[in-house]
Amino acid sequence: MEQSIQSIHATNTDTFIERIDLLSIPDSHQQIFISRYPATRLVDRLDISKIRCFWLTLSQGTGSLEPSLEKLNHLIESTISDGEGSIFIEGIEWLTSLHGFDAVHSMIRSVAEKVSMSMWSIYLSISKESFDQREHSRLYREAPLMEFQERSIDSNEEQLTMDIPDSTLLSSNIEMDLNDDGTPKLVLLTRLPRTGFTKQILQRRILQWRRMGLDTSEIESTLYSENMDSMYEKYVSVEESVRRATELERFIMENVRNTQEKTIALFRLRQLTGLSELERTYFSN
16 A cells, blocks of 8 residues: 555545445455544444544543644554555545645645654645645645545345345444443344345445444454355354344343453444353343
């Protein structure tokens, strides 16, 4: 993956995230998402178990970042000084309204110089309507605009997808319920039928699971297979594990009072490991 700073045309958060999903980012890379929205508003759009979120706000709290160019610049510089990964930033227009275009442009130019010497990439969400032509030109000089090719769907595959009811596939616009600790609650999704099952359908289900904070590495490896029967068999196995984890989480949240015990148990649930042991612990009586 090329290390750079680039702009992405996006009219809103959903569009920005859809573009991000098209990028080929290794799982081993760190990811940071800086936004005008708190993590609790992003849990149904981003896999917050793998992406560290910062909320641009004047409010003080965990994960908050003051909308100061100095604070933002410091966070970026300290982050890209080590390791490798990607930083996604939206809210450039808001920062411009607060500090002026020249100040924001100067910060972007400074960051562009530093990131070019690192193993990191930075992506800026830019709205077409928020800047004039001259300002766009200056921004793209420092952060060139990325071009995306719209992915075409094979007509036969599209028909198979249409065979699966919309209720089966959780809409990305649905707000997930949160636990008291701010993590998204596990929810049971309608089981995908074998008829109409495709790799693209499975990818969408995996993304839904990841947005709940579940570790899906076990089934992600099957996406490289061309054996649909084997892929579906693995899907059914993981779906059953998710069902068990969902029932366990509901019981643990209602009945376990020890904070440390609850934290450890919920972590294991999201790893989809030790389910039999947890069931013996909580469901044996």
